[in-house]
Amino acid sequence: MITNDTLIKVEGLIKNFNDIKVLKGIDTEIKRGEVVVIIGASGSGKSTFLRCLNLLEEPSDGHIYFNDADITAPKVNINLHRQKMGMVFQQFNLFPHMTILKNMTIAPIKLLKMTKEDAEAKAMALLQKVGLADRAQAYPSQLSGGQKQRIAIVRALCMNPEVMLFDEPTSALDPEMVGEVLELMKDLAREGMTMAIVTHEMGFAREVADRVIFIDEGVIAEEGTPEEIFNNPKCPRLQEFLSKVL
Amino acid sequence: MKLKKTKSRLIILAVIAALILGLLTTIFITESKGRTVSKELSVSESQAIVDNTFSSLAKSTAIGSKKVLSNTKITVKSVEIGDEKNLILDCEYNTLDIGSVIKTHKADLLSAVCKKYFENEKNGISTNATRISIDIASQLNLYIEDAKPISGSVTLQLYEIEENQFSLFLEDSAVDKCTGGLITIVDEINSVNSVTVDGENVDITKKNTLKTGIKQCLALKNYDNKKPDVGGPFSKWWNDFADEFKRNFIDKAQWKYLSDGLLMTLAISGLSALIGTFIGFFVAIIRCTYQTTGKLKTLDRIFSLYLTIMRGTPVMVQLLIIYFVFLLPAGVDKFPAAVLCFGLNSGAYVAEIVRGGIMSVDRGQIEAGRSLGFNYASTMIHVVVPQAFKAILPALANEFITLLKESSVAFYIGVADLTQGGLKIRSITYSNFMPLIAVALIYLVIVVILTKLVGLLERRLRKSDH
Numbered sequence: 080m081i082t083n084d085t086l087i088k089v090e091g092l093i094k095n096f097n098d099i100k101v102l103k104g105i106d107t108e109i110k111r112g113e114v115v116v117i118i119g120a121s122g123s124g125k126s127t128f129l130r131c132l133n134l135l136e137e138p139s140d141g142h143i144y145f146n147d148a149d150i151t152a153p154k155v156n157i158n159l160h161r162q163k164m165g166m167v168f169q170q171f172n173l174f175p176h177m178t179i180l181k182n183m184t185i186a187p188i189k190l191l192k193m194t195k196e197d198a199e200a201k202a203m204a205l206l207q208k209v210g211l212a213d214r215a216q217a218y219p220s221q222l223s224g225g226q227k228q229r230i231a232i233v234r235a236l237c238m239n240p241e242v243m244l245f246d247e248p249t250s251a252l253d254p255e256m257v258g259e260v261l262e263l264m265k266d267l268a269r270e271g272m273t274m275a276i277v278t279h280e281m282g283f284a285r286e287v288a289d290r291v292i293f294i295d296e297g298v299i300a301e302e303g304t305p306e307e308i309f310n311n312p313k314c315p316r317l318q319e320f321l322s323k324v325l
Numbered sequence: 326m327k328l329k330k331t332k333s334r335l336i337i338l339a340v341i342a343a344l345i346l347g348l349l350t351t352i353f354i355t356e357s358k359g360r361t362v363s364k365e366l367s368v369s370e371s372q373a374i375v376d377n378t379f380s381s382l383a384k385s386t387a388i389g390s391k392k393v394l395s396n397t398k399i400t401v402k403s404v405e406i407g408d409e410k411n412l413i414l415d416c417e418y419n420t421l422d423i424g425s426v427i428k429t430h431k432a433d434l435l436s437a438v439c440k441k442y443f444e445n446e447k448n449g450i451s452t453n454a455t456r457i458s459i460d461i462a463s464q465l466n467l468y469i470e471d472a473k474p475i476s477g478s479v480t481l482q483l484y485e486i487e488e489n490q491f492s493l494f495l496e497d498s499a500v501d502k503c504t505g506g507l508i509t510i511v512d513e514i515n516s517v518n519s520v521t522v523d524g525e526n527v528d529i530t531k532k533n534t535l536k537t538g539i540k541q542c543l544a545l546k547n548y549d550n551k552k553p554d555v556g557g558p559f560s561k562w563w564n565d566f567a568d569e570f571k572r573n574f575i576d577k578a579q580w581k582y583l584s585d586g587l588l589m590t591l592a593i594s595g596l597s598a599l600i601g602t603f604i605g606f607f608v609a610i611i612r613c614t615y616q617t618t619g620k621l622k623t624l625d626r627i628f629s630l631y632l633t634i635m636r637g638t639p640v641m642v643q644l645l646i647i648y649f650v651f652l653l654p655a656g657v658d659k660f661p662a663a664v665l666c667f668g669l670n671s672g673a674y675v676a677e678i679v680r681g682g683i684m685s686v687d688r689g690q691i692e693a694g695r696s697l698g699f700n701y702a703s704t705m706i707h708v709v710v711p712q713a714f715k716a717i718l719p720a721l722a723n724e725f726i727t728l729l730k731e732s733s734v735a736f737y738i739g740v741a742d743l744t745q746g747g748l749k750i751r752s753i754t755y756s757n758f759m760p761l762i763a764v765a766l767i768y769l770v771i772v773v774i775l776t777k778l779v780g781l782l783e784r785r786l787r788k789s790d791h
Contacts, residue, residue: 162698172693186697
């Protein structure tokens with residue numbers, strides 16, 4: 080499925096929080112259809128890196144190109160770009176005052192100017208796919224954690240994104256619910272969705288990733304295929320990290 | 326569990342029923358004690374009762390009529406037993422013709438008082454009804470010596486209310502006769518709408534204090550125009566209550582002061598709640614934007630100053646300043662001034678409540694909204710504010726209830742609101758209990774209704790947190 084055109088290109092990305100340097104110069108590319116898994120110890124900057132991709136964190140320096148457009152340039156309407164970049168959070172962040180259906184349709188209706196009927200038909204089809212069609216009229220508080228995260232994923236899919244960003248999507252889940260969410264993400268990967276995933280699920284990373292990036296102290300310490308990273312790590316920090324988590 | 330609850334409810338019901346039954350029985354026993362005149366009174370005994378009643382009546386009457394009553398002499402000629410457990414007295418009366426004195430000098434009396442009133446008004450002294458009546462009383466004293474004596478005969482009724490305790494019943498016409506035609510004079514003064522002061526015609530219909538003062542100083546208070554209670558303590562209390570009620574609210578449709586005032590209070594607090602909500606949400610969103618993004622700093626500073634001033638000074642002072650310093654010179658009426666003041670004031674409190682609500686919404690909600698592609702404003706409108714609204718609803722409702730009650734200070738600038746209506750009735754009838762309690766009860770009922778409505782709304786909004 081992997082084609083050669085670049086969807087996201089990161090050049091010299093630096094992010095400082097006041098005096099603390101979190102990202103110290105990151106260069107990488109994500110190709111269309113590629114599944115990139117980002118791993119690293121907590122505090123290494125992997126979440127910040129992901130959040131910089133759709134400018135939830137404003138980069139201090141460097142450039143990010145999305146579809147060849149520099150989204151870090153001043154006067155860029157980032158809202159338009161964000162519509163094409165779905166994001167899934169650790170804490171789900173469903174809108175608690177809306178039904179599941181409303182959660183999924185509000186953005187397509189308001190931003191893509193879809194009709195209510197079209198948006199709801201699309202949302203229902205996606206709900207059907209994840210087996211939650213019967214909960215369309217429920218509120219988020221009536222769902223389990225795993226169900227919420229699956230809804231959060233299909234909510235992002237309603238916008239027809241070109242890339243999906245996952246920020247530790249299973250970290251807030253009870254262990255027995257992790258499986259259903261990973262299963263859905265695997266399906267997405269199989270369908271050819273471009274994905275950038277920050278996770279601690281190493282088994283999952285090994286299975287679905289096209290490429291694994293190991294971030295350490297704000298830089299990419301090592302990257303490669305899952306085999307290279309997990310079976311043959313070169314960098315001592317990665318070896319140390321893997322020995323702790325595997 | 327359920328059975329037990331039903332059982333305890335039944336017991337409570339039974340106890341309440343027993344209490345009510347006991348109360349009713351007690352009332353029935355005490356009320357059914359019949360009272361008849363225990364002995365035939367002689368003419369001299371009746372005379373003593375009449376004298377006694379009139380001297381106490383003289384002490385308790387309004388200032389203007391005192392002199393007249395102390396000159397009134399009623400002589401009992403004969404006594405007969407009536408058909409309603411009472412004695413009927415055939416009397417002759419002798420009094421000063423105060424009626425003709427007032428009729429003759431009405432113009433002088435009124436214009437003297439008017440002069441005083443306008444002089445006070447010019448000097449900024451608030452003139453209340455009592456002072457006006459004192460002025461008119463002193464004017465009346467100047468002429469009273471000219472009054473011709475009048476005499477005639479009248480029938481009075483004497484009731485025995487308790488063993489050897491009598492009450493004199495004077496019909497209105499009897500009071501009229503033996504106090505020199507005062508009652509008709511009061512009506513005549515009531516109909517006066519304008520007087521001549523220094524050759525100029527002055528309309529006094531809207532000068533409420535003046536009007537009340539003139540009426541009140543001529544009205545006879547406390548004369549016994551009702552039949553005494555012959556039943557037990559309950560019916561006595563009830564009759565007093567009903568009579569007070571009638572005197573305060575029913576007579577001359579005085580309840581209209583309350584209903585008109587209530588409408589005014591609702592209009593003021595409703596409109597200013599609307600303004601307050603608008604200002605509050607606007608200010609809060611601007612301030613939150615500054616707090617989260619650092620933009621709009623100047624606006625934030627201005628609003629922060631506004632909040633400090635509005636929350637740091639009493640609303641009454643704000644009202645006085647807004648009306649007397651700014652709006653009155655600009656020719657703005659009282660009502661819009663009050664609405665503006667309460668709107669600005671409540672806006673400040675609403676702003677802080679809303680800001681608290683917005684800040685309490687999880688940051689992740691904003692991030693989720695933004696990552697879907699909503700801009701900051703749309704995220705606020707669709708995601709943050711609806712959630713904040715639910716969180717702050719109780720506090721907001723509280724603010725509006727406070728506003729409704731606080732609007733009572735509007736009477737300081739002369740708005741005829743509910744409180745003003747109660748004070749108005751009080752200044753006419755000189756009762757405290759009825760008008761003040763009525764005002765309090767009306768506020769209470771409105772507040773309870775509002776609280777219930779907010780509860781309903783809250784329950785509807787809570788639908789999403791099962």
